[in-house]
Amino acid sequence: MNYLPVLIALIKAVLMVAVVVVIAAYAVLAERKIAGWIQGRYGPNRTAFPVIGYIPILGKMLTRLGVFQPVADGLKFIFKEDPIPGHVNLVYYFLAPCVAFIPAMTTMAVLPFGEMDGQPLVLANLDIGMLFLLAVSSLGVYGIILAGWSANSKYPFLGGIRGSAQMISYELAMGLSILPAFLWANAPGSETGMSLFNVVQSQDQLWMVIWQPLSALIFLVALFAETNRLPFDMPEAETELVAGYNTEYGSMKFGLFFVAEYTHIVIGSGVLTVLFLGGWNFFPGLPSPWPGGWVGGVLSTLWFLLKVFTVVFFFMWIRWTLPRFRYDQVMRLGWTVLLPLALANLVLNAIFIALFDNWFV
Amino acid sequence: MAFKILERKPLNWAERTYLPQIITGLKITLWNLFQKKVTLEYPDVRPVIPEGYRGIPTLVKDPKGREKCVSCQLCEFVCPPKAIRIQPGEIPEDADYAHVEKAPKQFDIDMLRCIYCGFCQEVCPEEAIFLQNDFSLSGYSREEMVFPKAKLYEMGGTFPDQHNKWGKKQQAAEEAKAHG
Numbered sequence: 244m245n246y247l248p249v250l251i252a253l254i255k256a257v258l259m260v261a262v263v264v265v266i267a268a269y270a271v272l273a274e275r276k277i278a279g280w281i282q283g284r285y286g287p288n289r290t291a292f293p294v295i296g297y298i299p300i301l302g303k304m305l306t307r308l309g310v311f312q313p314v315a316d317g318l319k320f321i322f323k324e325d326p327i328p329g330h331v332n333l334v335y336y337f338l339a340p341c342v343a344f345i346p347a348m349t350t351m352a353v354l355p356f357g358e359m360d361g362q363p364l365v366l367a368n369l370d371i372g373m374l375f376l377l378a379v380s381s382l383g384v385y386g387i388i389l390a391g392w393s394a395n396s397k398y399p400f401l402g403g404i405r406g407s408a409q410m411i412s413y414e415l416a417m418g419l420s421i422l423p424a425f426l427w428a429n430a431p432g433s434e435t436g437m438s439l440f441n442v443v444q445s446q447d448q449l450w451m452v453i454w455q456p457l458s459a460l461i462f463l464v465a466l467f468a469e470t471n472r473l474p475f476d477m478p479e480a481e482t483e484l485v486a487g488y489n490t491e492y493g494s495m496k497f498g499l500f501f502v503a504e505y506t507h508i509v510i511g512s513g514v515l516t517v518l519f520l521g522g523w524n525f526f527p528g529l530p531s532p533w534p535g536g537w538v539g540g541v542l543s544t545l546w547f548l549l550k551v552f553t554v555v556f557f558f559m560w561i562r563w564t565l566p567r568f569r570y571d572q573v574m575r576l577g578w579t580v581l582l583p584l585a586l587a588n589l590v591l592n593a594i595f596i597a598l599f600d601n602w603f604v
Numbered sequence: 605m606a607f608k609i610l611e612r613k614p615l616n617w618a619e620r621t622y623l624p625q626i627i628t629g630l631k632i633t634l635w636n637l638f639q640k641k642v643t644l645e646y647p648d649v650r651p652v653i654p655e656g657y658r659g660i661p662t663l664v665k666d667p668k669g670r671e672k673c674v675s676c677q678l679c680e681f682v683c684p685p686k687a688i689r690i691q692p693g694e695i696p697e698d699a700d701y702a703h704v705e706k707a708p709k710q711f712d713i714d715m716l717r718c719i720y721c722g723f724c725q726e727v728c729p730e731e732a733i734f735l736q737n738d739f740s741l742s743g744y745s746r747e748e749m750v751f752p753k754a755k756l757y758e759m760g761g762t763f764p765d766q767h768n769k770w771g772k773k774q775q776a777a778e779e780a781k782a783h784g
Contacts, residue, residue: 281633283642564633565626 252366256352259366263351267505268313270555274505276309277559287312320498328394328491335393340492340499343386346379347503347510354513355440357523357544360535363440364544372439373425376514377418380469383507384410387471387478387488390500394491402487405570406478409468412577413475417465419585423458423592424451424518439514443522447531450521455592459519461585466515468577470507472558474565477573512554516547520554523547653737658720661713661735662760663753670701670770671757672732675708679724679733687717688724703777704770711753715741734763 272287279286287309296302296311305311327336353372357364369375384407391403425437428445442451452459468475479487489500516522523543525531533539533546568576618624644651653659666672675692693709695702724733736759743749751759 277637279643280637280641283636283639285641285643285645560630560633564629 256366259351260348263348263506263509264502266509267502268317270505270509271316271501272309272313273555274559274562275312277556278563281560281563290315317498320495320501323494325494325496328396330395331491332393332395335389336491337496339386339390339393340496340503341386342389343383343503344499346382346386347506349379350376350510351506351513353439354510355443355517355522356513356547357540358440358443358533359537359540359543363443364540365440368438368440370436370438373421373437373442373518376439377414380507380510381410381414383503386500386503390492391478391488394488396491398484398486399488399490402478402480402484402490405480406471406488409471409475409477409573409577412574413465413468413581416461416577416581416585417469419582419589420458420461420465421518422589423455426589426592426596427451427454439517443517443524446521447524448528450519450524450527452519452521453527455519457584457588458592459515461581461588462519463515464576464581466511467558467561468573470511470558471504472508473562474568475573476567477570480567482567508555508558509551512551512558513547515554516550520550522550653739657737657739658722658735659737659739660715660720660741660759661718661722661724661733661756663711663732663756664734664760664763665757666765666768667762668771669762670704671707672730672765673708673711674704674706674730674732675711676706676729678727678729682723682727684721684723685717685719687714687719688712689714701770701774703774708753711756713751713756715749715751716746730769731763731765731767734760736760 276286278284285307288307290309290312291302291306292311292314296306327333352366353369353375355363355365355368355372387406387410388403391399391401391406394400424442428442428451429436467473471478476487479489481487484490489497492500521527523531523533523546525533525546531543533543663671663673675690677690677692680686680688680690689710689712690708691710692706695704695707720735722735725735738759741749
């Protein structure tokens with residue numbers, strides 16, 4: 244039996260996970276820096292690394308930017324004492340961080356992040372990529388429910404209830420808001436289905452956000468709710484619920500929740516970029532200038548990452564701008580505004596496409 | 605009537621979506637992102653201490669290096685948390701300022717008890733105890749935080765003496781002796 248393909252796939256997967264986790268760790272830093280800057284503070288700027296920190300100008304600059312902070316945070320999570328409260332349900336208490344962490348790490352498998360000679364750079368180019376992504380990412384809610392329930396105390400419990408209600412409500416609007424994008428991306432009778440690569444390729448002239456702004460807006464709002472970001476951070480709501488579902492967690496178990504949350508943000512930004520911001524396509528109306536071969540692959544990946552980071556910045560920017568919604572407002576917005584809007588949007592687009600195909604094609 | 609009733613207009617369609625308001629908010633936060641930071645990077649940059657600040661209490665000497673405290677123990681009695689402990693002592697006959705007669709043998713301030721009220725400074729008839737600008741004290745044990753006399757003088761230093769009370773007394777005594 245030939246083990247080489249398996250080995251290569253394994254190396255690729257580990258590389259992808261490593262890169263995404265590092266991006267997630269630096270997203271935490273970015274969050275703290277942006278929070279500081281918006282509030283007139285500096286953010287973390289003291290953590291120095293022995294050798295690199297002593298380089299005359301560069302070391303000082305990196306320290307001021309807080310570049311070493313994620314390393315310190317990660318080490319702290321690993322080496323901290325891990326207290327286990329006496330009142331928890333141990334099985335689910337230990338299971339919950341894993342259940343939250345694994346879907347967050349799995350969704351990246353189908354996310355294309357670049358193209359090389361017309362082929363997608365992706366771990367698994369599935370025809371049902373979007374379906375897989377929605378299915379797996381919605382499993383993440385079990386982590387929150389289990390964490391809230393197993394902790395056996397009131398604040399995590401409330402956080403868990405809110406989280407589950409919110410994520411189920413907004414999943415509907417999210418699923419419906421991406422359908423118009425796929426309707427427009429696929430020609431009648433094509434077999435690409437819900438492939439994410441195909442969606443990006445169809446946006447080489449016009450980004451979907453310009454053509455489908457309403458879908459993009461609904462998707463963005465639902466994405467905020469799905470990733471539990473402010474103004475929809477019901478499960479965490481640190482001013483109301485201590486720390487929400489992860490109140491009783493400490494050390495690396497809390498770290499897993501934390502990394503999962505930020506991985507969700509990074510992957511969510513990636514999905515938004517793929518679906519509505521044209522993926523690695525250059526600008527609307529301009530052909531992509533990426534040359535063939537690996538140079539083009541690297542350039543398109545960098546361009547894609549730039550867009551993702553912009554969206555991540557937008558996430559943080561919103562967080563420090565808008566206050567949290569009340570729980571009933573979240574539910575009302577989800578069920579009475581976003582869901583009908585997404586449905587109407589889908590139906591109108593379908594009718595429009597049907598008429599368009601009949602009259603002009 | 606001194607007040608005005610504002611008419612509340614109903615929100616129009618765009619306002620009811622809240623999106624224009626969100627964009628305005630985003631603009632404000634983005635503007636703030638590039639403003640000057642207000643953080644004082646504390647251990648490196650110290651705040652400017654205003655006049656009349658009540659930091660740690662210390663004993664001071666007069667410009668000639670004489671210890672001003674005469675161990676009258678008023679501060680010990682007035683101290684609300686009883687942070688000050690004084691053992692009065694006598695000044696030996698052959699000293700320069702023998703006519704002051706008394707000086708503290710021991711003068712301890714327990715900085716863990718001190719509440720920085722400034723009563724000791726206010727009550728002192730000799731202007732010998734002053735609250736300084738220093739506000740951050742730390743130590744590894746409780747014993748270490750009871751500051752003895754030597755340390756209090758070291759932290760206090762010398763203060764200008766406007767009255768020169770004991771110098772005048774000495775001078776007057778000498779003049780009286782000269783006139784016989």
